[in-house]
Amino acid sequence: MKKYRQNQQCSAPWVFLAPALLFFTIYVIFPIFRSIWISFYEWDGIGQATWVGLANYVELLDDDRFYTSLKNNIIWLVCFMLAVPAGLLVALFLNQTIWGMRFYKSMFFFPFVISQVVVGLIFSWFYNPNFGIVGKVWEYFGAVPPSILGDERFVTYGIIFAGLWPQVAYCMILYLTGLNNISSDQIEAGRLDGAKGWRMLRYVVLPQLWPATFLAIVVTVIGALRSFDMIATMTRGGPWGSSNVLSFFMYETALSEYGFRMGYGSAIAVVLFMIMLVFIGYFLWVMYQDERRT
Amino acid sequence: MFPRPIQSRSSNYQLAYKILVPVALFIWLLPLLAIFMTSLRPAADINTGNMFGWPSEFKLVENYLTVFRESQAVTYFFNSIKVTIPTVMISVSLACMAGYALSIYRFRAALPLFFMFVAGNFVPFQILMVPVRDLAVQTNLYNTVTGLVLFHAAFQTGFCTLFMRNFIKALPFDLIESARIEGVSEYKIFWYVVLPLVRPAIAALSVLVFTFVWNDFFWATVLTNGEATKPITAGIQSLNGQFVSRWHLVSAASLMAAIPPVAMFFAMQKHFIAGLTLGAVK
Numbered sequence: 004m005k006k007y008r009q010n011q012q013c014s015a016p017w018v019f020l021a022p023a024l025l026f027f028t029i030y031v032i033f034p035i036f037r038s039i040w041i042s043f044y045e046w047d048g049i050g051q052a053t054w055v056g057l058a059n060y061v062e063l064l065d066d067d068r069f070y071t072s073l074k075n076n077i078i079w080l081v082c083f084m085l086a087v088p089a090g091l092l093v094a095l096f097l098n099q100t101i102w103g104m105r106f107y108k109s110m111f112f113f114p115f116v117i118s119q120v121v122v123g124l125i126f127s128w129f130y131n132p133n134f135g136i137v138g139k140v141w142e143y144f145g146a147v148p149p150s151i152l153g154d155e156r157f158v159t160y161g162i163i164f165a166g167l168w169p170q171v172a173y174c175m176i177l178y179l180t181g182l183n184n185i186s187s188d189q190i191e192a193g194r195l196d197g198a199k200g201w202r203m204l205r206y207v208v209l210p211q212l213w214p215a216t217f218l219a220i221v222v223t224v225i226g227a228l229r230s231f232d233m234i235a236t237m238t239r240g241g242p243w244g245s246s247n248v249l250s251f252f253m254y255e256t257a258l259s260e261y262g263f264r265m266g267y268g269s270a271i272a273v274v275l276f277m278i279m280l281v282f283i284g285y286f287l288w289v290m291y292q293d294e295r296r297t
Numbered sequence: 298m299f300p301r302p303i304q305s306r307s308s309n310y311q312l313a314y315k316i317l318v319p320v321a322l323f324i325w326l327l328p329l330l331a332i333f334m335t336s337l338r339p340a341a342d343i344n345t346g347n348m349f350g351w352p353s354e355f356k357l358v359e360n361y362l363t364v365f366r367e368s369q370a371v372t373y374f375f376n377s378i379k380v381t382i383p384t385v386m387i388s389v390s391l392a393c394m395a396g397y398a399l400s401i402y403r404f405r406a407a408l409p410l411f412f413m414f415v416a417g418n419f420v421p422f423q424i425l426m427v428p429v430r431d432l433a434v435q436t437n438l439y440n441t442v443t444g445l446v447l448f449h450a451a452f453q454t455g456f457c458t459l460f461m462r463n464f465i466k467a468l469p470f471d472l473i474e475s476a477r478i479e480g481v482s483e484y485k486i487f488w489y490v491v492l493p494l495v496r497p498a499i500a501a502l503s504v505l506v507f508t509f510v511w512n513d514f515f516w517a518t519v520l521t522n523g524e525a526t527k528p529i530t531a532g533i534q535s536l537n538g539q540f541v542s543r544w545h546l547v548s549a550a551s552l553m554a555a556i557p558p559v560a561m562f563f564a565m566q567k568h569f570i571a572g573l574t575l576g577a578v579k
Contacts, residue, residue, distance in 0.1 A: 011482065011483050012402065012483060013404075015398070015402065015483035015484070016398035016399075016401075016402040016404055016407070017398070019394040019395060019397055019398035019487070020394070020395050020398045020399070020410065022391050022394065022395075023391040023392065023394065023395035023414075023454050023458060024395070024410070026387075026391060026447075026450060026451035026454055027413075027414065027417060027451055027454055027455060029432075029451065030425070030429060030432075030447070030448050030451035030452060031417040031420070031425060031451060031452060031455065032413070032417060033428070034424070034425040034427075034428035034429050034432075035420065035424050035425065037427075037428040038424045038425065038426075038427055038428055041427055041428070048427075048430075048431065095299075095300055096318075096321070097318070098298070098299070098300065099300075099302065099303045099314070100302065100303075100304075101303060101311075101314070101315055101318070104318075107318055107319075107322055109562075109563065109566055110322055110325075110326060111322060111325060112562075113326060113329065113559070114325075114326075114328075114329070116508060116555075116558050116559050116561075116562045117329075117512070117555045117558070117559070118511070118512035118514065118530050118533075118554060118555065118558075119512065119514065120512075120514050120530045120533055120534060120551075120554075121332075121533065121551040121554060121555055122328075124533070124537060124547065124551055125328045125329075125331070125332050125551070126328065128332075128544060129328065129331070136331070136349065139349060168328070173573070176570055176573060176574070177573070177574055180570060180574045182299065185298075185299060187298060190298065190299055199301075203299065204299070207299075208299050215574075218574065225419055228421060229421060229422065231422070231514070231515050232514040232515065232530075235514065235518075235534075236514075236534060236537075249421075249423070250421060250422070250423050253423040253426070254423065254426070254515075254519075257426065257427055258426075258430070258519065265427045268423075268426075268427060269424075269427050271423070272421065272423040272424045272426065272427070273424065275421045275423055275424065276420060276421055276423075276424040279419065279420060279421050282419075283416050283419045283420070286415075286419070287412050287415065287416060290412070290415065291408075291412075294408065
């Protein structure tokens with residue numbers, strides 16, 4: 004009997020894990036390796052695939068669209084990070100108890116719940132120089148409104164600004180929950196020591212908010228590198244590919260009117276994956292340190 | 298509390314704050330207000346350029362009816378429901394089991410497998426795109442609701458397992474230990490001891506996965522191409538093309554797409570936020 008029970012304790016975890024592992028392996032783990040494999044082929048998705056070795060990657064190094072996308076990805080990463088301090092700022096602003104505060108907080112969070120496609124639509128309409136808000140404001144001052152989404156210089160920033168709207172809401176909610184749990188003893192102790200304002204924030208509050216900050220950074224980095232929906236709805240990478248990012252460039256190459264180049268598309272995906280892997284590695288490392296401590 | 302409670306400040310300061318918060322909220326939600334007002338407008342307002350002023354007439358019902366009549370919006374909406382509900386059920390159930398296995402049992406593969414689920418959850422979609430689409434085509438699941446459900450369920454399982462595992466790990470282990478001493482089988486422990494305790498986690502994951510999958514646009518475009526299977530996010534995109542510059546209709550359709558996740562959020566706010574903060578930030 005004892006033996007049977009011990010056996011059960013050994014086999015049970017695998018029985019419980021099997022379905023999730025099966026699903027995850029088929030749809031996530033295996034496709035990653037298959038994509039890497041496909042990136043060494045020239046393939047239209049239907050016919051025979053031809054082995055081309057590193058040719059796709061060599062072509063990538065010579066492709067201007069690739070460099071534009073890569074540059075935009077970096078701009079996205081850097082600018083999107085603004086969501087973290089901005090979220091903290093909004094959270095600090097709202098961390099009070101006045102009548103109706105719960106309602107205000109949830110309304111501030113609202114933008115995160117809506118689909119990015121809808122956010123993209125709203126903003127592309129706002130940015131329209133003929134009838135959007137931007138057009139109205141510029142006309143009011145008697146100036147010629149800029150075409151934000153039609154101008155290579157502004158387009159990426161315009162999309163990022165729209166993307167920041169829901170992302171700030173997300174970071175805000177992380178910080179609000181974090182602030183809610185700050186030890187009031189330490190704050191009081193800090194007050195007694197004469198710390199207030201910025202010094203209090205810097206030396207007493209922020210260290211305690213580290214879990215919230217870490218999570219905010221993780222979701223913002225992932226969000227920045229995953230940006231696709233907004234670009235697809237607002238510009239489709241235009242004008243002339245100037246707002247393209249790797250994720251959309253990949254999609255365009257592999258699955259759109261520009262041809263079905265699965266191999267070349269996969270090579271782009273692999274590059275994006277490698278960039279993400281650096282961050283994933285760091286996140287896992289931090290999580291591993293936490294695991295070891297507990 | 299940080300910052301210092303407003304109640305300890307002068308009454309002028311308090312009043313200023315109480316005015317400032319709604320004003321800030323108004324500015325923050327301006328895009329949503331604008332789209333809502335637009336969905337009430339008659340077409341004449343759009344044509345005469347009255348985009349931000351008071352609507353000359355209220356056409357709420359008419360606009361929504363026009364969307365229903367002239368487009369496939371209703372089909373898209375139901376497609377989204379058909380994709381979202383089964384996905385939530387599959388991924389949350391799989392994650393309950395996987396999370397239990399990874400948190401309660403000590404075996405060498407536990408941590409690496411857990412990290413695999415975490416890492417898989419962060420990969421860019423594009424690295425999965427070509428093989429997943431090809432798999433769907435090979436198995437005749439391309440352009441079907443089932444194809445979308447299977448993929449979403451598998452992908453969301455990563456996130457759900459991450460959450461579930463941490464949640465179960467924080468439960469008191471004594472409960473399981475004493476059940477074991479009583480001679481309760483591992484499967485019964487899962488069913489009768491652990492499952493009732495993880496109900497809050499199930500609620501949190503359900504609302505979150507619902508929102509994620511409902512709002513998904515990428516896979517909707519990659520794995521479907523027909524009107525009959527298109528979910529609402531992809532549908533809005535094509536409506537936008539169909540209703541060129543009829544902004545009142547596009548706005549109405551967009552708001553319709555936003556209603557289910559918004560309702561979900563307001564109904565289950567506490568769980569929603571607990572889920573988003575991964576339980577890591579309590």
